[in-house]
C-alpha cells in the first residue's frame with residue numbers, strides 16, 4: 270500500500286511505464302465526489318463534473334488530490350468589511366497574515382508557470398486579493414491572460430466582494446474564468462450596516478444602510494448574470510454570531526434560488542491582534558457546534574462547502590498546506606521550467622483517476638457492512654492526513670486534523686481543525702497537546718499513521734481514542750470500519766454513548 274502521495278520522481282518513472290495508468294478507462298472522472306458538492310458524475314451534468322473534478326474548493330473529494338495557488342496582484346479594495354484590516358490578507362479568502370509579496374501580472378504569470386511545473390497537483394489559479402480583484406481589473410485580467418498563455422490547462426478562478434461584478438461578467442466570460450466566488454454576508458441592509466461601514470462606488474462614498482443596499486443589489490445582480498452565463502458560482506459567507514448567523518439561512522435561500530452552485534459558510538476570524546473592528550470590539554467567532562448546526566440547517570438541496578481553509582491571498586499548495594515561502598520571488602529566480610512539465614501534470618491526473626476508482630470500490634465494499642446499523646447515532650472522527658484521501662500523517666506532524674461524521678449513511682466531511690504542531694524537534698510539546706485536545710473535543714477518535722504512547726494516553730484520558738491500525742488506508746474505508754465496530758459494541762452494551770464536548774475552532778496562522 271502506498272501513502273497516496275505521488276512524488277515528481279515517481280510520476281516521471283510512471284510516464285515511461287504508462288501501462289501503470291492505463292487501467293482507468295474513465296475520461297470524465299469516475300470518482301464519486303463527496304463534495305462541497307457531494308455529487309459525482311452520475312448525478313451531475315457531465316460539463317459540470319468536468320469543471321469541478323479537479324477544483325479543490327468546488328469538490329471536497331478533489332481537495333485531497335489537487336492544489337490551488339493565489340497570486341497577490343490586487344491590492345486595492347472598494348469596500349470596508351468590519352472583519353478586515355488592510356494590513357492583512359483579504360479575510361474573505363485568506364487567513365490572517367500579511368501578503369509576503371505583491372506581484373505584477375508578469376511576475377505572477379511566471380510564478381504560476383513555475384509552481385505548476387514543480388507541483389503536479391496544481392490545477393487552479395485563483396485571484397483573491399489581498400484587496401478585491403475587480404477593484405484592480407487591469408492587473409487582474411492581464412494576469413489571467415498571461416497565465417492562460419503560459420499554462421492553458423490551469424483553471425482560472427476569481428473571488429470578489431461583488432460590488433463591481435455586474436460590469437465584468439462579460440469580461441469574465443471572455444477570459445474563460447469558469448469559477449467565481451462572491452462573498453455575500455447579508456441580503457438585508459439592516460443586517461449589512463453592522464458588517465460594512467462604507468463602500469466606495471462610482472466616485473462616491475456611501476455609508477450605513479445605503480451602502481449595504483447598493484452592495485447587496487450589486488452582488489445579487491452579479492450572481493444572476495453569472496448563472497445566466499453558466500459560470501459556476503460559489504457564495505462565501507462569514508458567520509458572525511449575533512450579527513448575521515440567523516440571517517444566513519435567508520442568504521442561503523436567496524443564493525440557492527439564484528442558482529449558486531455552492532455555499533461556503535466560514536467562521537469569523539476576529540483575533541484582537543489582527544486589529545479589525547470586530548477583533549478590537551470583542552466580537553467572537555462561532556464554535557464548532559454552532560458552525561456545523563448552521564451548515565446542516567442550510568444544507569437541504571444546496572451543496573455546502575465545509576473544507577474551506579480561509580487561505581492567504583498568496584497561498585500555494587493543497588488546501589491544508591502552505592508552500593508560499595518555497596516559491597518566494599527570491600527562490601523563483603533560480604527555478605526554471607522544462608518541456609516535460611505539462612506532461613507531468615497530465616500523468617498525475619491519470620494517477621488520481623486510478624486512485625479515485627480504487628477509493629470508490631473500497632468505500633462501496635465497506636458501506637455494505639454498515640447497512641444494518643441505521644439505529645446507531647453518527648460519530649465525529651478526526652483524521653491526520655497529508656493528502657490523497659488516506660490516513661497518512663503522523664500525529665506529531667499534523668498541523669490540522671480533518672473531521673468527518675461517520676454513520677450508516679456514509680462518511681461526510683465536517684471541517685478541519687488547526688492545531689499547534691505536537692512534535693517539536695523530536696520532543697512532544699505538552700502545550701500543543703492541549704490545543705489538539707480542545708480542537709478534537711467533539712470527536713470519538715483520531716486516526717493517524719503513527720502516534721507515541723504519551724500523546725495516545727493523554728488523548729484517551731480526554732475521551733478521544735487514538736487509532737493507528739488503519740495507517741495509509743483510505744479515509745472512508747477506515748472510518749466506516751471503525752463506525753461498524755463502535756456501533757456493534759454500543760448495541761451489545763460493551764460501550765456506552767456519552768455526550769461529547771464542543772470543540773474550539775482555532776483561528777489564525779499555524780504556530781509552526
Ligand code: CLF
Pocket residue numbers: 325326337338339361362363393394395396397426427428448450533576577578579580588
Ligand atoms: Fe482560491 Fe477561492 Fe478560487 Fe479556491 S480559495 S479563489 S475558490 S481557488 Fe477555497 Fe481558499 Fe476557501 Fe477560497 S479554500 S478561502 S474557498
Ligand code: SF4
Pocket residue numbers: 346347348349350352353354358359360361398399400401430
Ligand atoms: Fe477586506 Fe476583502 Fe472586505 Fe475588501 S472585500 S474589506 S479586502 S475582506
